[in-house]
Amino acid sequence: MIGVMLRWMTAGESHGEALTAMIDGVPAGIEMTSEMIRAALARRRLGHGRGARQAFERDELRVLGGIRHGRTLGSPISLLIGNSEWPKWSTVMSPDPVDPAELLIDAGTGDEREIARNRPLTKPRPGHADLPGILKYDLPDARGVLERASARETAARVALGAVAEALLEQIAGIRLVSHVVRIGTVALPEDAPAPGPADGERLDADPVRCTDPATSAAMVAHIDAAKKAGDTLGGVVEVIAEGVPVGLGSHVAADRRLDARLAAALMGIQAVKGVEIGEGFAQAALPGSQAHDEILSVDQGRIERASNRAGGIEGGISNGSPLRVRAAYKPISTVPRALRTIDLATGQEATGLHQRSDTCAVVPGAVIAQAMVALVLADALLDKTGGDSLPESRRNLEAYLARTAARTQW
């Protein structure tokens, strides 16, 4: 993704040897250790409802560039996340040609699952990228599509998100938190208090990243029932950022609007089908007199509002209130009670391919959404402050904030 100040990219297949990620434009001097990135990767692995793979696979992080002695250098940061399951997949995913006979037997184990792993995947799953991907790229089967469509790739984004979060906190004191507000039909009550960044550890400890214990228990039961019924579930997550100064993003052009950038970043996550800024959908049903956030006072840069329905953004610009965005995840498309499809090898009716899958990925979905919001905010913050080093970016921000305070001193 190319932002205004940051460019980042990921590469790697789901069952390939490793994922890689690079980010360019991070100022020098940001405190950053591999342990900070590992903690974010571990957080993405939490959550009730995931499938077998999360239990045995490990993210093996290596920092290849851009960080020295615990601080960023200002050079591109390069990360590698090794896949601990690679030995099992090294034939199927070999970059070099392999003898087709080797694909039919598997490394001598004789294990049925190993053999199944190597079979052509010709029964595309409704809801996954299989069918449009096979046709677009003219591929023989779904393997070459699902490998990159897979949300395994989000491990690389979460690693980059950890860099973005460190930048946000150290330059501007901006801190983020994410939580789950709906799984299937079970929703957090509307009047439940919103969590803050200090609640991060408590949320990590909850099986579904939910603030309310009763709702959490109902969500867990809902996931268990879906699993038992051979079904899958989606849900809604919310990301909150506190300490966002007024003035990130801009009203002047569509692609500089903070809301547009957040929507694109969140919609770019696998399985996200809806994005809401603040109370966007509820606002649509309200009269204007009840939909907006009245300004109660502005004093030396501090703005007090009667509410925060806008989610901290007006005119594509952050307005000083906490940022609140939601993303809706559709249910997992590898449904064990498989859906109807066509076998592309024969043209005959079939059911979608299924080897194993998650029942619900909304909990890691919250952590992934947090990473995407952090990357957008980091880009927007640097767009405002510039700076090649942490002290320079901080100084620029302080000078700007001093001006907003002076503008609002009566």
Ligand SMILES: Cc1cc2nc3c(=O)[nH]c(=O)nc-3n(C[C@H](O)[C@H](O)[C@H](O)COP(=O)(O)O)c2cc1C
């Ligand atoms: C954390 C996470 C885990 C996922 N796990 C699975 C899975 O196990 N099985 C599956 O079919 N889809 C899974 N998905 C969703 C697919 O990756 C996604 O539906 C697919 O790439 C098609 O893209 P689209 O849903 O955005 O159209 C997961 C998504 C996320 C965010």
Ligand SMILES: C=C(O[C@@H]1CC(C(=O)O)=C[C@@H](OP(=O)(O)O)[C@H]1O)C(=O)O
């Ligand atoms: C590996 C991860 O998620 C995977 C995302 C995914 C998909 O289709 O998106 C399918 C599953 O993989 P598999 O088909 O190999 O069981 C998930 O496990 C991960 O998040 O680290």
